[in-house]
Amino acid sequence: MHPYVLAFIGGGLIGVSAVLLMAFSGRIAGISGIVAGLLPPKPADDRTWRIAFILGLVLAPTVLAVTTGDNRIAPPTVGPALLVAAGLLVGVGTSLSNGCTSGHGICGISRLSPRSAAAVATFVATAMVTVFVVRHVL
Amino acid sequence: MRELIAGLSTGFIFGLGLCLSHMTDPAVVQGFLDIAGAWDPTLAFVLAGGIAVTFIGYRFVLRRKQPIWGTKFPPPVSGMIDTSLLSGAAIFGIGWGLAGYCPGPAIVSLASGRRAVILFVVAMLAGMIAVRWMRMSRAAGLRQATS
Numbered sequence: 001m002h003p004y005v006l007a008f009i010g011g012g013l014i015g016v017s018a019v020l021l022m023a024f025s026g027r028i029a030g031i032s033g034i035v036a037g038l039l040p041p042k043p044a045d046d047r048t049w050r051i052a053f054i055l056g057l058v059l060a061p062t063v064l065a066v067t068t069g070d071n072r073i074a075p076p077t078v079g080p081a082l083l084v085a086a087g088l089l090v091g092v093g094t095s096l097s098n099g100c101t102s103g104h105g106i107c108g109i110s111r112l113s114p115r116s117a118a119a120v121a122t123f124v125a126t127a128m129v130t131v132f133v134v135r136h137v138l
Numbered sequence: 139m140r141e142l143i144a145g146l147s148t149g150f151i152f153g154l155g156l157c158l159s160h161m162t163d164p165a166v167v168q169g170f171l172d173i174a175g176a177w178d179p180t181l182a183f184v185l186a187g188g189i190a191v192t193f194i195g196y197r198f199v200l201r202r203k204q205p206i207w208g209t210k211f212p213p214p215v216s217g218m219i220d221t222s223l224l225s226g227a228a229i230f231g232i233g234w235g236l237a238g239y240c241p242g243p244a245i246v247s248l249a250s251g252r253r254a255v256i257l258f259v260v261a262m263l264a265g266m267i268a269v270r271w272m273r274m275s276r277a278a279g280l281r282q283a284t285s
Binding site: 003004005006007008009010011012013014015016017018019020021022023024025026027028029031032035036039040041042046048049050051052053054055056057058059060061062063064065071072073074075076077078079080082083084085086087088089090091092093094095096097098100101102104105106107108109110111112113114115116118119120122123124125126127128129130131132134135136 | 140141142143144145146147148149150151152153154155156157158159160161162163164165166168171172173174175179180181183184185186187188189190191192193195196199200202204205206207208209210211212215216217218219222223224225226227228229230231232233234235236237238239240241242244245246247248249250252253254255257258259260261262263264265266267268269270271274
């Protein structure tokens with residue numbers, strides 16, 4: 001299958017997940033929020049579904065590996081020092097803005113949230129500038 | 139039990155979507171962000187598929203009075219765009235561009251067992267804890283100041 005068709009179908013599956021989670025539990029499928037709710041200093045009370053969701057995420061490539069022989073996970077493109085710096089920025093940024101690509105990008109945009117639209121425009125812009133500077137300026 | 143089933147199944151479908159659409163390849167993500175290079179539109183198709191299904195699905199779901207297994211839906215969307223939202227999104231974007239990982243694909247990629255991915259996720263968790271801790275101590279300070 002053409003990679004773009006597969007990408008659209010994969011995106012559709014993410015949408016199915018978001019719709020089911022809203023239909024059954026009334027919750028937003030935002031990964032940064034789901035994870036942050038498990039963290040100190042004050043973890044959320046509803047930890048069961050959060051832990052189960054994260055287990056489900058990790059289980060997906062594992063099942064793919066067993067059934068198709070390919071977990072479809074590619075290696076990182078940068079070294080450990082940059083990964084740590086990037087991880088810190090992603091953690092701080094998504095917590096400050098209460099959402100990431102899934103919560104703001106998919107769920108928020110689908111709810112026509114002005115906050116999410118502003119967040120997506122901002123993080124896509126700074127990400128593009130970052131890649132431009134790293135690849136074409138430095 | 140319901141919580142467990144809802145979380146596990148939706149997490150699994152979400153993870154499957156990320157794997158099938160190549161979002162677990164940071165080179166593909168950075169290829170989308172590299173508009174001055176050999177631009178890779180894959181991520182745009184993922185977002186389009188995700189938003190199409192969610193936009194339509196939410197319209198049906200949110201017509202209900204309450205979730206099937208839950209008690210209430212999230213509050214209506216807010217139009218308040220503040221510094222915290224914009225500065226946070228800006229910071230997130232820089233990290234996303236540097237490594238090509240946002241939180242979902244990073245966590246899914248933990249399944250590869252690569253130490254480099256674990257490093258990224260641990261750093262991400264540390265960043266989240268730092269903000270939560272800062273917010274809590276600020277809230278505590280405000281309570282003290284007003285009491």
